[in-house]
Amino acid sequence: MAGTWARIKTWSAGETLTAADLNAEFDNVITNSDPDGIGDESADATEMQAIVDPYPAAAASLSTDLKGELLRLRYVIAQLSGRAYWYIDPFVVISSAGEITNATQPxxxxIAAASQTNFAVGSEVTVLFGTEVFDQNSDFASNAFTAPVTGRYQLSTLVRLTDLDSASEYYYVSIITSNRTYQNVFATNTFSADVGHWCAEINVLADMDAADTAYVVVFEQASGGVQTDILQPSHFSGFLAC
Known part of the structure; x- marks a missing residue:
């Protein structure tokens, strides 16, 4: 990368070097060895926040001095940290032992705050998860998870049922997202008597767009009676995987 300053004098062969010439040239070097702008580039918040995109519109933005290099490096740091400004602590924290955590990762x-007793047959019933064990990034509310960004989300649920009616042909538990439904279906009319306890589980890596929702429902086929309960150990969890 070429410099942005020139020498004061070019000597000719046989010319006498004077103290004034040498001092002037050395002063020139000392003065200009401080890269353009770096000395003041953090003098205030406006200068601290200055950045330059090194690859705008899929084309390299070339720097002609070290100040330009600095502004481009700041841009990359801000992109990697996910922060508005390059100098703010990043969301991702790497411990001295190498563990990586992100307190804002969705x-x-x-878990169910109470049992849902004798839920209706012949229609889907939303499973109520009234107790949040944790909700990192505050994306869970009213029994549903809302994706904050487009990505792949690991979703898991376990619904514990009791007093299943063998007169019903089948039950199912579903995780319903805006894009598709993931389902666990199990037949109960093959049993010779009502089933005391049953756990239905779903684990899926689901594609979700920003603002898509995910929630859990249970369904009992209408041949049976209104007698099945959803018990409190039921739970629903998820996280942004990638």
């Missing part, structure tokens, strides 16, 4: 675990 993740939640919710």
């Amino acid at each position: 993740a939640f675990l919710a």
Whole structure:
């Protein structure tokens, strides 16, 4: 990268070097060895926040001095940290032992606050998860998770049922997202008597767009009676995987 300053004098062969010439040239070197602008580039918040995109519109933005290099490096640091400004502590924290954590990465675990007794047959019933164990990034509310960004989300649920009616042909538990439904179907009319306890589980890496929702439902086929309960150990969890 070429410099942005020139020498004061070019000597000719046989010319006498004077103290004034040498001092002037050395002063020139000392003065200009401080890269353009770096000395003041953090004098205030406006200068601290200055950045330059090194690859705008898929074309390299070339720097002609070290100040330009600095502004481009700041841009990359801000992109990697996910922060508005390059000098703010990043969201991702790497411990001295190498563990990586992100306190804003979407993740939640919710459990049933109470049993849902004798839920209706012949229609889907939303499973109520009234107790949040944790809700990192605050994306879970009203029994549903809302994706804050487009990505792949690991979603898991376990619904514990009791007093299943063998007169019903089948039950199912579903995780319903805006893009598709993930389902666990199990037949109960093959049993010779009602089933005391049953756990239905779903684990899926689901594609979700920003603002898509995910929630859990249970369904009992209408041949049976209104007698099945959803018990409190039921839970629903998820996190942004990638």
